[in-house]
Amino acid sequence: MRVRVANVATIARREYLVRARTRSFKAATIFLVVAAVLVTLAPLAVRWLDRDSTARVGVHVSTTLAFDPIARLGTTVNLPATPGGRGPFTFSAVSDPTAGRDAVAKGDLSALLDVTRDPAGALAFTIVSKDGPTLRIPTLLRQGSSVLATTDRLLRGGYPADKLDALGVPPSVVVVGPTPAKPGEPPKDLAGEIAGSLTGQALVIFLFIAIVLYGQWVAMSVAEEKSSRVMEIVLNAASPFELLAGKVLGVGALGLTQYGVAIIPAGVAILLQDRIASLLLGQTAASAAPAASGLTPPLLIAFAVLFVLGFLLYAVLYAAAGSLVSRMEDINSVVAPMTMVGMGGYLVALYTSSGLIPADAGWVVVLSFVPFVSPYLMLSRFATGLAGPLDLALASALLVVAIVACLWVAARIYAAGVLTYGQKPSARALFTAAFAHRG
Amino acid sequence: MSLQITNLRKRFGETQALDGITFGVEPGQVFGFLGANGAGKTTTMRIVLDILRADSGTVTWQGRPSTDLPRRTFGYLPEERGLYPRMQVLEQLVFFAGLYGVPRKTAAAEVRGWLARFRVPEYADRRAEELSKGNQQKIQFIAAVLHDPDVLIMDEPFSALDPVNVALLKAAFLEMRERGKTLIFSTHQMETVEELCDAVAIIDAGRLVANGATADVKRASGKRVVRLGVAGDPELPWLADLDGVRVGRAGRDYSEIEVVPPRDPETILHAAIEHGERVTRFEIADPSLEQVFVDLVGRQAAPDEERTLAHLPANGRA
Numbered sequence: 049m050r051v052r053v054a055n056v057a058t059i060a061r062r063e064y065l066v067r068a069r070t071r072s073f074k075a076a077t078i079f080l081v082v083a084a085v086l087v088t089l090a091p092l093a094v095r096w097l098d099r100d101s102t103a104r105v106g107v108h109v110s111t112t113l114a115f116d117p118i119a120r121l122g123t124t125v126n127l128p129a130t131p132g133g134r135g136p137f138t139f140s141a142v143s144d145p146t147a148g149r150d151a152v153a154k155g156d157l158s159a160l161l162d163v164t165r166d167p168a169g170a171l172a173f174t175i176v177s178k179d180g181p182t183l184r185i186p187t188l189l190r191q192g193s194s195v196l197a198t199t200d201r202l203l204r205g206g207y208p209a210d211k212l213d214a215l216g217v218p219p220s221v222v223v224v225g226p227t228p229a230k231p232g233e234p235p236k237d238l239a240g241e242i243a244g245s246l247t248g249q250a251l252v253i254f255l256f257i258a259i260v261l262y263g264q265w266v267a268m269s270v271a272e273e274k275s276s277r278v279m280e281i282v283l284n285a286a287s288p289f290e291l292l293a294g295k296v297l298g299v300g301a302l303g304l305t306q307y308g309v310a311i312i313p314a315g316v317a318i319l320l321q322d323r324i325a326s327l328l329l330g331q332t333a334a335s336a337a338p339a340a341s342g343l344t345p346p347l348l349i350a351f352a353v354l355f356v357l358g359f360l361l362y363a364v365l366y367a368a369a370g371s372l373v374s375r376m377e378d379i380n381s382v383v384a385p386m387t388m389v390g391m392g393g394y395l396v397a398l399y400t401s402s403g404l405i406p407a408d409a410g411w412v413v414v415l416s417f418v419p420f421v422s423p424y425l426m427l428s429r430f431a432t433g434l435a436g437p438l439d440l441a442l443a444s445a446l447l448v449v450a451i452v453a454c455l456w457v458a459a460r461i462y463a464a465g466v467l468t469y470g471q472k473p474s475a476r477a478l479f480t481a482a483f484a485h486r487g
Numbered sequence: 488m489s490l491q492i493t494n495l496r497k498r499f500g501e502t503q504a505l506d507g508i509t510f511g512v513e514p515g516q517v518f519g520f521l522g523a524n525g526a527g528k529t530t531t532m533r534i535v536l537d538i539l540r541a542d543s544g545t546v547t548w549q550g551r552p553s554t555d556l557p558r559r560t561f562g563y564l565p566e567e568r569g570l571y572p573r574m575q576v577l578e579q580l581v582f583f584a585g586l587y588g589v590p591r592k593t594a595a596a597e598v599r600g601w602l603a604r605f606r607v608p609e610y611a612d613r614r615a616e617e618l619s620k621g622n623q624q625k626i627q628f629i630a631a632v633l634h635d636p637d638v639l640i641m642d643e644p645f646s647a648l649d650p651v652n653v654a655l656l657k658a659a660f661l662e663m664r665e666r667g668k669t670l671i672f673s674t675h676q677m678e679t680v681e682e683l684c685d686a687v688a689i690i691d692a693g694r695l696v697a698n699g700a701t702a703d704v705k706r707a708s709g710k711r712v713v714r715l716g717v718a719g720d721p722e723l724p725w726l727a728d729l730d731g732v733r734v735g736r737a738g739r740d741y742s743e744i745e746v747v748p749p750r751d752p753e754t755i756l757h758a759a760i761e762h763g764e765r766v767t768r769f770e771i772a773d774p775s776l777e778q779v780f781v782d783l784v785g786r787q788a789a790p791d792e793e794r795t796l797a798h799l800p801a802n803g804r805a
Contacts, residue, residue, distance in 0.1 A: 058585045066574055277569025281630055283538050284563040285586035 051293070055286045059294025063269060064302050077306050084314035092325055102134055103158035103185055106142035106151060111165040114203045115212070117196050123213060125192040136188060152176050159185050163196065169204075171197045248401040248431025251351050252424050254311075256394040259359055259423070260387060262303030263366040267379050269295055270370030270466075279466050288463035292455070296363040303359070350430045350440050357447040358423030361454060362386060368458035371465030393421025397428040407434050417443050419450035489513045490535070490638060490669065495544035497530055497693075504530045505541070506693040512686070514549075514637075517664055518671045519684035519701070523784050527693040528673045529566055532640050536561050548638060559587040562631035566642035566673075568624060572616035576602075576626055579615065580633060587634035594633060601629040605655055620647050628656065632663065639663060641672040645679060657683065677777040687776070689783055696783045705773040708782060711752045712775070715759060716741035716768030725762045729755070735778065741768050745778065 067073055107118055118139045126135030142148040148160040160176040173193040177186050203209060273279050282291060317324075369382040393415070399405040400412055407429055416425035416435065426443040429435035490512040497505040505527045512518045522528045533539040535546050537553050546553040548560060571579050577598055584594035602608045605625045615623060624647055631639060645653050660683060663670055674680060680687060680701065687704055689697040697704045712735065717723070721739055726732055731750035736743035746752045752771045759766050774782075 054588065055586050058582065062574075062582050066571070070573075273571075276572055277565075277567040278571055279569065280538065280565035280567055281563065281569065281583060281627070282586065284536050284561060284565075285558055285583065285634075 051287070051290060055290040056294045056297065059282075059286060059291055060298035060301065063295055063298025067265075067269070067299070067302050068305070073302075073306070077309055080306065080310035081313055084310045085317050088314045088317040089321070089324070092321060102136055102138045104138050104140065104156070105185075105189065106148045106157045106160045107139055107163065108142040108145045108148055108160065109163045110145070111163065111171070113163075113200065115199055115209065117163060120196060120199055120212075121192045124195045125188050136184075149176055152178065159189060161189055161193070171200050173197075245401045245403070245428075245432045247347065248428045249398060251347070251431060252394060252397045252401065252428050255351070255355055255358060255423060255427060256390065258303065258307055258355065259362050259390060262299060262359060263362045263386070264379070264383065265303065266296055266299045266363045267366040267370030267383050268376065269299055270367050270462075271373050271376055271379055274371060274466055275374060275376065283466065288466065289455075289459040291466075292364070292367050292459050292462050295367055296360065300356075300359055300363060346437070347431055350427060353440070353444055354423040354427050354447075357444055357451065361419060361423075361447060361451050362390065364451065364454045364458045368461040368465065371462040389420050390424075393424040396421065397424035400425065401428040401432060407432055417446055419447050422447060489548075490671070491545075491547045492531070492535065493545045493547075495531060495534060495546070496542045497527075497534065497539070498542055504693050505534075505544075508544070508690060508693070508695050510688045510695060510698045512638075512669060512671055514669050515664065515667055516669055516685045517660065517683050518669070519680035519687040520671055520673045520690075521675075521677075521680065521687055521780060522673070522690040525692075526690045526784075528690065529642055531690070532563070532642055532671075532673075535640060536563055559634045560637050562634065562636035562639045564627055564631040564639075564641035564644050564672075568620075568627055568647075570615035570623055570626060570630075573614055575612055575614055576618070577611040580626065580630055583630045584633040589634050597633055598629060601632070604659070605629075605652075621649055621652050624648060625652065625656075628659065632659075636668070638669045638671065641670070643674055644672050645674050645676055653679075677775065677780060681776050689780060691784045697779070701776065702773065705776060705779050708774060708779050709748045710774045710778070710782070711746045712772045712778075713744045713746055713752045713755050714741050714768060714770040714772065715744060715755060715766065717759065718765040718767055723759075723764075725758060726755075729758060745774065 107121075109117060118141065121137070121139055122135070126137045126139070142151075142157075142160060145160070145162055148157065148162070151157040152160050158177065159179075160174075162174040162176065164172050164174070166172045171193075173196070175181075175186050175189050175193070177183075177189075179185050181187075181190075199212065202212070202215075273282070286294070365386050366383055369386065370379060372382050373379055396405060396412065396415065400407045405412060412425065412429075415421050416429050416439070422443045426435060426440060430440055492511070493509050495505045495508040496503075508527070508531055520528055520531070530539065534541045534544075535553060537546075537556075548556055574582075577595060580598045581591055581594045584597070585591065589597075599608065599611060602610055607622060607625065610618060610622065610626070615626065618626065624644075628641075628644065631641065644656060648656060657679070660670055684701050686700050687698070688695060689704070697707065699707070715723070721737065721742060723734070723737075723742060726734060726744065729750070731747040732755065733745045733747075734742055735745045744755060746755065756766065756769050759769075
């Protein structure tokens with residue numbers, strides 16, 4: 049089979065230019081750019097909107113205390129997240145507990161902290177809140193309650209009141225993983241691993257969307273050409289293989305363009321997020337984007353390689369599927385099996401990177417080399433550091449083999465499919481037809 | 488040194504679409520490829536173009552198998568007309584020519600030349616979907632000839648054209664012949680075939696039923712046609728008493744009478760004089776191709792129906 053590269057390029061060029069010119073493509077691209085930037089900046093926007101909002105909590109004390117509970121809470125649980133900012137609460141004294149309860153019921157107060165003393169002399173607390181005991185406000189108020197109780201015990205035991213504030217200085221705390229670092233290696237960075245798995249999840253989602261979306265484009269483009277009957281003119285000039293390859297490359301390049309156009313502003317937004325955050329929220333609003341810190345050059349390369357190979361593999365099959373239908377409405381049903389396989393790999397990859405499925409389970413490791421699902425699984429394993437460059441290289445090599453094999457089969461299905469109108473494609477008919485046509 | 492089609496066989500499922508088709512087309516000929524619906528014309532054309540592979544048999548041009556020929560040897564106007572609906576005419580024609588290796592500039596100049604010849608220069612920048620069916624067909628004809636192919640294969644090139652455009656297309660055909668091109672086309676318009684074609688092949692149900700120079704094919708039936716005009720009553724009731732005679736066309740000016748051997752056409756003149764007719768016209772001619780076709784195939788060469796997906800035969804044969 050002789051392939052004329054010039055024909056492939058001519059077909060790819062037409063595919064790219066004609067689609068790029070359509071109004072729907074331009075509109076979708078603009079929409080994607082705006083959506084990508086918005087999604088990227090959404091957490092920041094939420095934090096910015098939330099920067100001044102605090103929960104109002106009433107404090108009612110029905111006993112004698114040797115200290116000011118509101119001041120004490122202010123220097124312990126109500127510390128601001130950023131210097132110069134505010135703590136999570138605004139405390140106010142409440143004289144009537146019944147009125148305080150009503151205020152909570154009406155929503156004027158987020159919670160009421162009622163401080164009493166039991167017959168044994170110890171402080172007792174009641175937290176009135178609409179939130180369950182495990183939610184943030186009751187949890188923080190429980191911590192506050194133990195601070196108040198401890199303070200009360202210390203003062204009654206004779207601790208000097210002027211040294212109370214020094215008690216609140218936070219100790220040094222380090223969180224490390226269970227495996228000790230090897231000599232000469234920096235200590236394992238847990239935060240980095242978490243960031244890696246988050247980044248992995250994000251990239252797997254991007255990969256899945258791109259493959260399904262642009263794969264559908266390929267199928268639609270083939271079906272369109274077939275339903276407009278222009279196929280036969282083109283087939284006299286170019287072989288089905290050239291037509292197939294040109295289509296996949298043209299649509300693929302266009303998809304990459306759209307993806308690039310959408311992802312670059314989003315990437316810039318991610319990179320600038322820290323700066324934007326410090327401008328909006330103050331100097332030390334650090335680690336605004338944990339995903340960005342996991343986006344290392346090797347991971348980006350892995351993503352690019354798996355994206356291109358994964359897209360090619362699926363696009364070739366989507367094109368073959370598109371050639372089997374005569375009406376645009378039938379596309380979804382013929383591409384469904386491929387989408388299902390892709391979806392399987394995608395879900396396993398997502399569960400793996402979120403820890404629901406152990407990433408080092410034997411079957412996950414094996415699947416991460418199996419074409420069709422390897423783009424997703426290898427990406428997620430690579431992102432969490434469980435797979436190295438050699439694994440990536442092996443998975444890529446297997447993908448290339450699969451692409452060549454699928455091209456061979458797809459070009460034949462395509463050659464048979466594009467000239468058959470009005471037939472329900474049965475597997476057997478296809479198989480027979482595939483080997484009776486030129487490839 | 489010609490286009491030689493030898494013993495082509497092709498089966499689609501239960502249907503034997505082609506059953507040993509053999510004929511040749513000389514270079515520079517205008518060749519009519521005739522058959523009723525489903526006779527196997529499109530399948531044969533697709534095999535010649537190597538869009539479809541035959542189960543057995545060969546196609547050669549100038550002694551080389553069609554599978555080895557450069558794609559630009561052939562120009563093709565398929566029966567299933569189609570253009571990219573949303574692409575500009577000039578742009579898509581340049582695209583088609585590009586697939587045959589024609590440089591963009593050369594192709595664009597050629598396109599403008601052809602559009603001018605078809606009297607539609609303003610269509611260059613229009614989108615295909617804005618054109619009428621007949622005008623789209625002209626564009627498709629241009630797509631088929633733009634790369635200057637040696638052999639032009641056209642499936643029903645005249646269908647959907649009005650008389651003015653049929654004349655334009657015929658003129659283009661003749662010009663292609665002047666340039667030494669070989670033209671093969673199928674049509675149901677037998678007068679057009681008689682007017683243009685040096686030779687014809689007629690196929691029926693996948694088999695060749697007649698082939699040769701147009702005049703030879705007409706004569707080979709053995710039938711003759713007598714055109715007889717008489718003064719007065721044109722009814723000619725005495726014809727009913729003669730064997731081997733059938734009135735094909737009864738008109739006021741003259742009647743066309745088919746004469747089957749062994750009857751000698753001249754006996755009709757004698758009979759007319761015997762019955763006291765005053766003969767104003769007597770002419771012995773070959774039967775029309777239409778008549779030959781009907782005799783051979785058993786029905787008229789009806790235009791192909793508008794193909795909709797629902798009507799297509801399940802085996803894809805046409």
